[in-house]
Amino acid sequence: MLHHHLSPAVLWFPLATVVVLAGSLLLYTALAAWTNRRYKQWPLRRYLFWFSGVAAAGISLASPLADAAHRSFSAHMAGHLLLGMLAPLILLYGKPLTLLMRSLPVKPARHLSRLLNSRYILIVSHPVMTALLNFGGLFILYRTDLFVWMHQSVWVYALVHIHVLLAGYVFTWSILYADLTVHRHSFRLRAVVLIMAFAAHKVLAKTLYAAPPTGVATRDGEMGALIMYYGGDGIDLALIVLFCYSWYKAAAPGRIARAV
């Protein structure tokens, strides 16, 4: 049992979440429909990916699961798997950046392209950096008092959850290249980062099993750690298969290797 409850008066966070997520669905559909008049039809599967990804994030942030997460570490962890691992993976296949690029008029599109090519994006989208932001963030969340503060202040709660979703997304993007990707790195480098990052996830899950965060009961902590470990394994496997498949396609005989 966590001893730190968000007061029921703090309703604005789930409400704001629902508004933002619903807005993203509307915007996505509107942009796709609008650009369909000028370009090829935006494929149906990408709408499905985007909608399911948003649904996964929504379940994690504003649902009975999100309420239970204030009291139970296991529910918290299930929500984090959805928000930090599953939602990013599915959202990426909705190709939002490709859609944005296709929607923008030439001039703003050039600005966006310049931004994507900038040194800043080069650094923050480097697989090593995205892995640090993603998994380093998890270590800070569970191994410092941040986990307690998160349940005391709704602002900290909001920031942590936005970070989990964004860091998960940028990490997945920097490994899989399923959407528009500017700075590319070799398969070997990405494979090494992927292995190290998943190892860090497993190590954190095991130490959480042994020593749950402050305020979490032993039993609840163990269950949460198992969910983190084995649930993480499942999504890791999906990521590894997709990554290896992208290698398989890139290494096809007769295909001109692209300059990475």
Added chain:
Amino acid sequence: MASNEQAAAGESTHALNKRSLWSGILFGIGSMAFIDEVIFHQLLQWHHFYDLATPQIGILADGLLNSFAWFAAVGGLFLFADLKRRQAVRMKYWIASILIGSGAFQLFDGIIDHKVLKVHQVRYHVELWPYDLSWNLFGAALLIAGIALAESAKKERPV
């Protein structure tokens, strides 16, 4: 790195043989780790997810090894699929390299993980040495069988 992928598209026999060897070794490592997980962790429950006595270095080593094994199993099969589409599969060699990979992993697990890093033991509350001995003998047998199979395949048709 670009050069690596370009070389792969250029497919020399030597490169394909090397790829075949790695495919089998990686798949062998990955499937052995998977078998260990299913039989000893889940079915027999001789040793566990985490036994509360594992030192920090053991947790780290185990995490890396496990994470690598997942990747190796999947990557090994994709490498095999690549050999298949290039019609470069030589089955006997491939099976030999799986045996070598899984035997080496078993020995590594038995000696480094269990004895040097003490990640966990094969079984608890029993006389340990018969378990350790059979664990490592099994690994050595796989490794030797793999090498013998590779030798016999070489006699049939040299690489």
